[in-house]
Amino acid sequence: MNMISKVTTDGEATRLKVRITNRPLWQRAALAVTPVALLAAGFALWDSDPSAAQAPPVPTVTVAEPIEQSVSLWDDYVGRFEASRSVEVRPRVSGQIVGIHFRDGAIVQRGQLLFTVDPRPFAASLAEARAGVATARSELALAETNLGRARRLLEADAVSQANVDQLSARVQTARAALAAAQARVQQRALDVDFTRIRAPISGRISDRRIDAGNLVSAGVDGGTLLTTINALDPIYFTFDVPESLYLKGSRERRAGTQGDLAEIRLQDETGYSRRGRLDFTDNGISQNSGTIRARAVVPNPDLFLTPGMFGNMRLADGGTTPALLVPDAAIRTDQARKIVLTVGKDGTVAAKPVETGPLVGNLRVIRSGLTRGDQIVVQGVQFAMPGAKVKTRVTQVHASQAIASKAAPPSSPSASQATLAAR
Numbered sequence: 001m002n003m004i005s006k007v008t009t010d011g012e013a014t015r016l017k018v019r020i021t022n023r024p025l026w027q028r029a030a031l032a033v034t035p036v037a038l039l040a041a042g043f044a045l046w047d048s049d050p051s052a053a054q055a056p057p058v059p060t061v062t063v064a065e066p067i068e069q070s071v072s073l074w075d076d077y078v079g080r081f082e083a084s085r086s087v088e089v090r091p092r093v094s095g096q097i098v099g100i101h102f103r104d105g106a107i108v109q110r111g112q113l114l115f116t117v118d119p120r121p122f123a124a125s126l127a128e129a130r131a132g133v134a135t136a137r138s139e140l141a142l143a144e145t146n147l148g149r150a151r152r153l154l155e156a157d158a159v160s161q162a163n164v165d166q167l168s169a170r171v172q173t174a175r176a177a178l179a180a181a182q183a184r185v186q187q188r189a190l191d192v193d194f195t196r197i198r199a200p201i202s203g204r205i206s207d208r209r210i211d212a213g214n215l216v217s218a219g220v221d222g223g224t225l226l227t228t229i230n231a232l233d234p235i236y237f238t239f240d241v242p243e244s245l246y247l248k249g250s251r252e253r254r255a256g257t258q259g260d261l262a263e264i265r266l267q268d269e270t271g272y273s274r275r276g277r278l279d280f281t282d283n284g285i286s287q288n289s290g291t292i293r294a295r296a297v298v299p300n301p302d303l304f305l306t307p308g309m310f311g312n313m314r315l316a317d318g319g320t321t322p323a324l325l326v327p328d329a330a331i332r333t334d335q336a337r338k339i340v341l342t343v344g345k346d347g348t349v350a351a352k353p354v355e356t357g358p359l360v361g362n363l364r365v366i367r368s369g370l371t372r373g374d375q376i377v378v379q380g381v382q383f384a385m386p387g388a389k390v391k392t393r394v395t396q397v398h399a400s401q402a403i404a405s406k407a408a409p410p411s412s413p414s415a416s417q418a419t420l421a422a423r
Contacts, residue, residue, distance in 0.1 A: 060391040062379035063343050066324040066370055067397045071360055073321060074263075074314035075249075079239030083230035083307045084297070087201050090223035091216045092194040093117055104207040107303065108199045108229065115197040115226055117216065122195055126188035133181040140174035147171050203231040204303065230307055235300045237264055237276060239313060240291035246281075261316040262296040272314060274298055274305070324370055325363040327397060330378045331356060340370060341377040341384050343392050349377070351386045363397070 099116035102108055147167040153159040199205070206228045210216060216224035241249070260279075263272035276298035285292045296313065298305065331354070332339050339351045352374070357365030370376070375392065377384045384390055 058347075058389055058391050059380065059383035060393055061343070061377050061381070061384050062395050063375040063392045064327075064378050064395045064397045065373060065375060066326045066366065067363075068322055068324055068372060070320040071323045071325075071365060072316060074316060074358070075245055077239040077241065077313045077315065079237050079311060079313055081298075081305050081307055081309045081311065082236040082238050082295075083203070083232065084234050084236050085201055085203070085231035086307075087229045089114060089197065089200070089226045089229060091115070091117060091197060091218050091226065092223075093122065093191050094215070094217045095121065095195065096215050097210055097212050100208055100212055102205055102208075104205070106205055108202065108205045110199055110202045112199045113196055114199055114205070115210075117195040117197065119192055119195040122188065122191040126185065126192050129181065129184040129188040133178065133185055136174065136178035136181040140171065140178050143167065143171040143174040197226065199229060201229055201231050203229045204306075205229050232303045232305065232307075233300045234276075234297050235305050235307070237262070237296045237298050237311060237313060239294055239296075240289065241281075241294050243285055243290050243292070246285070246292050262298075262313050264296075264298060264311045264313045267310050274311075278315065323357065324366040324372065325360060325397065326366055326370070326376055327378050328359060328362055328364040330376055330381065331364055332381065340366075340374075341381060341386070342370075343375045343377060343384070343390060347389045347391065349384045349386050349388050349390055 095117040097115055098118045101113045101116070108114070147164070147170070150159050150164045150167045154161065154164050208227050209225050216226070260277050262276045262278055264274040264276065265272045266274075276296040278294065279297045280295040282293040296315075326340065330340055332341065332351075334351065334353075337353050338356050340354050342350050342352055344350060352369050354369030355367040357367045359365075375394075378395065378397070
């Protein structure tokens with residue numbers, strides 16, 4: 001049986017034609033115009049430029065001219081603080097420590113009593129020496145009396161000249177013995193005084209190395225170390241200078257343009273709060289490191305600075321120099337170079353490579369690459385692309401931005417443990 005049969009559509013077409021013919025005139029016109037309108041709209045959409053409809057608005061950026069100011073240049077160094085004077089306290093007499101008269105780590109003044117050695121043996125030696133002086137005086141008086149008697153007898157030819165000479169020699173010997181006895185008294189008195197060990201300088205004292213009751217010995221090499229004292233006001237800041245900076249400084253000293261002002265900040269500080277003066281440069285460059293040792297003297301009236309403390313120092317390069325300053329936020333990094341975006345008179349953005357210098361507050365020194373009249377993008381940098389058009393809003397860079405803001409409080413390491421406080 002053949003399953004494919006002819007479909008008769010003439011009747012359906014006739015019925016559709018009758019329905020359309022019976023509709024009102026406006027409906028028949030709409031049926032005729034609608035396909036034409038759809039074709040026309042599609043053709044217009046196909047033939048239109050899509051970029052014109054999708055073009056974004058021109059971005060607006062803020063521009064400003066660099067400012068020209070005189071700045072002071074500095075060289076940076078790293079170093080540590082050292083005591084301006086350091087003394088090892090050792091006894092000058094041997095004996096037993098019977099007294100300690102300071103608190104460990106305290107500030108002591110020159111001449112302050114620190115230790116006491118048992119003075120009784122030395123007081124006895126002093127008394128013995130004074131007795132020796134009395135004996136020597138008695139012997140001298142007897143010798144002078146005998147010499148005077150002999151001279152009177154010599155006038156009467158009762159004694160010989162040889163006897164007089166012998167008695168005269170005894171007088172000289174007695175006088176020498178008296179001088180030696182008096183010197184022994186002075187020595188014994190010094191020994192008694194040395195039993196009271198005093199601070200030779202003012203400064204911060206270390207802890208005691210010997211407790212009361214221990215025996216100590218005197219001597220330059222084998223003497224017992226009792227404690228140490230470091231003078232802290234002023235304090236030294238020592239640092240190493242590379243050969244290149246040393247050569248530059250030497251030439252500036254010859255020209256009379258190098259300064260000796262040093263500013264120092266501590267490890268937990270952001271600002272340079274300490275000031276000093278360069279006072280010493282070593283007499284040779286180290287062959288191992290290629291640096292030369294230098295030193296600055298820093299006042300330390302509050303005794304806060306301690307030997308061994310780490311610090312960063314900047315040394316005045318000498319005088320001032322004019323420089324262009326721009327906001328540091330306007331400087332971008334393009335791979336290995338620094339660039340600044342500028343806007344031309346026609347509104348086109350251009351990238352200019354620059355050589356940057358140190359930071360002055362929020363402004364960066366520009367050594368080369370910019371001119372005084374360049375319009376640099378300071379805000380909206382993310383919207384400015386090199387070669388693109390932008391609208392500009394002009395502002396000014398103020399010199400007050402170059403003033404360093406108030407130093408932040410020193411940072412401190414966080415605590416490693418915490419416990420609940422007792423109520």
